[in-house]
Amino acid sequence: MARVNLVGGAVVSDETLDVLVVGGGPAGACLGALLARGADAKRVAVLEPRRPGAINPSDLMDTRVVAVSRASERILTAAGAWEKVQGPRVCAYEKMCVWHERSAPRGPGALVFDAAEAGEPNLGYIVESRLVQTALLDAFIEAGGRIRQGELKSLSIGADSVSVETSGGTVSARLVVGADGAQSAVRSAVGLTAESSDYRETAIVANVVTERPHEKTAWQRFMHRGTLAFLPLADGSSSIVWSADDAVAAPLLAASPGDFAAELDRASDLVLGKSRLISARVSFPLRRLTAHSYVANRCALIGDAAHVVHPLAGQGVNLGLLDAAALAQTLVDARGEQEDFGAQRVLRKYERWRKSEVAFIGAAIDAFDRVLSHGSGPVSRLAQHGLAWVNRSQEMKRFFIGRALGVSGELPRAARRPAGA
Numbered sequence: 001m002a003r004v005n006l007v008g009g010a011v012v013s014d015e016t017l018d019v020l021v022v023g024g025g026p027a028g029a030c031l032g033a034l035l036a037r038g039a040d041a042k043r044v045a046v047l048e049p050r051r052p053g054a055i056n057p058s059d060l061m062d063t064r065v066v067a068v069s070r071a072s073e074r075i076l077t078a079a080g081a082w083e084k085v086q087g088p089r090v091c092a093y094e095k096m097c098v099w100h101e102r103s104a105p106r107g108p109g110a111l112v113f114d115a116a117e118a119g120e121p122n123l124g125y126i127v128e129s130r131l132v133q134t135a136l137l138d139a140f141i142e143a144g145g146r147i148r149q150g151e152l153k154s155l156s157i158g159a160d161s162v163s164v165e166t167s168g169g170t171v172s173a174r175l176v177v178g179a180d181g182a183q184s185a186v187r188s189a190v191g192l193t194a195e196s197s198d199y200r201e202t203a204i205v206a207n208v209v210t211e212r213p214h215e216k217t218a219w220q221r222f223m224h225r226g227t228l229a230f231l232p233l234a235d236g237s238s239s240i241v242w243s244a245d246d247a248v249a250a251p252l253l254a255a256s257p258g259d260f261a262a263e264l265d266r267a268s269d270l271v272l273g274k275s276r277l278i279s280a281r282v283s284f285p286l287r288r289l290t291a292h293s294y295v296a297n298r299c300a301l302i303g304d305a306a307h308v309v310h311p312l313a314g315q316g317v318n319l320g321l322l323d324a325a326a327l328a329q330t331l332v333d334a335r336g337e338q339e340d341f342g343a344q345r346v347l348r349k350y351e352r353w354r355k356s357e358v359a360f361i362g363a364a365i366d367a368f369d370r371v372l373s374h375g376s377g378p379v380s381r382l383a384q385h386g387l388a389w390v391n392r393s394q395e396m397k398r399f400f401i402g403r404a405l406g407v408s409g410e411l412p413r414a415a416r417r418p419a420g421a
């Protein structure tokens with residue numbers, strides 16, 4: 001028979017988990033690994049229906065890649081996953097070149113961020129999304145965490161714990177975390193509402209080889225009907241993310257590989273010479289989403305379950321990892337103070353911390369999308385000159401580099417640069 005304990009003022013059975021994380025994507029797996037590690041390890045399970053298979057060294061590079069910031073590198077290190085990510089499939093990028101279609105990528109109108117100028121070895125890493133996820137799930141298991149295969153069906157919130165109905169049985173936990181992506185079932189089950197809007201844009205993602213080397217540089221061109229990025233991959237090829245108005249994207253997706261490559265050459269301004277497709281094209285309709293509240297009693301949302309931003313700044317995974325680190329810190333601190341970490345009052349600290357930061361980043365990204373990708377006439381000219389102006393202003397560049405490196409904003413302990421580094 002299960003015993004009953006009094007923990008932080010709450011009455012719970014010893015069969016009750018501390019935390020059930022619903023969703024083992026990058027955000028959920030990271031929270032699980034951070035909580036399962038260390039002296040104050042919590043009893044955590046991750047509920048995930050589709051655990052990805054391990055990557056074989058001979059596998060072709062996936063088309064879904066993410067730009068991992070330096071702050072995220074530190075969080076992955078704290079979670080025990082960075083050593084599993086590092087290796088021949090990761091490309092550290094040293095520069096970023098952003099230009100407007102009215103300027104030239106190697107001309108005075110382009111905005112260039114160079115890690116060397118900031119005294120850094122690189123600006124971040126381009127990594128397959130699946131590699132980040134599998135490394136975090138493996139680190140979670142190594143730390144004693146348990147993955148339950150299945151999905152959330154329903155949940156019922158009690159005074160001291162939450163009872164969760166899954167496709168594999170019932171689980172009870174003192175806190176349930178929704179890390180189950182943009183269509184979060186946890187968010188709906190708890191009745192947390194979200195505001196969502198359609199960008200009327202589609203992101204086309206594919207891998208290409210280019211005539212010229214990518215120079216370990218992330219290239220991004222803003223056009224009046226979209227944005228095109230070439231992200232450098234470790235094997236010398238590039239991942240393209242082409243976010244285009246739906247009316248532009250539909251024929252691009254329907255075009256033959258040769259015709260698509262010809263359109264890509266026009267849109268890229270041949271910055272890396274001609275391109276050749278080496279993967280299928282994958283498309284994602286782009287929507288923005290913001291949960292009105294990130295927390296309820298005994299429930300918190302992290303990652304895309306709480307917010308979805310436009311991919312043009314490559315921030316989705318980074319924001320999710322920061323949520324995971326901020327929530328883990330909030331829970332550990334609450335336990336240290338003998339507080340009930342599932343109480344809404346405690347969870348509100350996490351919400352206040354992350355919601356304002358995400359709102360700031362989301363608004364900045366949307367402004368870039370409106371002005372740089374969709375401005376016409378005077379707005380477009382302003383955008384063109386704005387990039388050149390930022391390029392000349394050391395202060396503005398430092399601000400943007402700080403953001404790119406993930407060293408500005410209120411960072412959780414796991415994401416902070418060690419003193420003296």
Ligand SMILES: Cc1cc2nc3c(=O)[nH]c(=O)nc-3n(C[C@H](O)[C@H](O)[C@H](O)COP(=O)(O)OP(=O)(O)OC[C@H]3O[C@@H](n4cnc5c(N)ncnc54)[C@H](O)[C@@H]3O)c2cc1C
Pocket residue numbers: 022023024025026027028047048049050065066067068129150151152153179180181182185203204205241284302303304305311313314315316317318319320
């Ligand atoms: C085209 C494109 C390019 C992008 N590029 C970048 C980039 O360069 N850098 C970057 O940082 N971000 C990028 N992003 C965003 C990034 O991919 C997402 O923000 C990130 O995957 C969100 O992680 P997550 O863990 O919150 O959610 P997800 O990755 O969506 O994971 C959710 C998990 O929950 C599971 N799940 C779903 N429903 C249930 C259920 N009912 N029960 C249990 N489990 C469930 C799913 O199986 C999944 O594993 C890009 C996005 C797009 C569309």
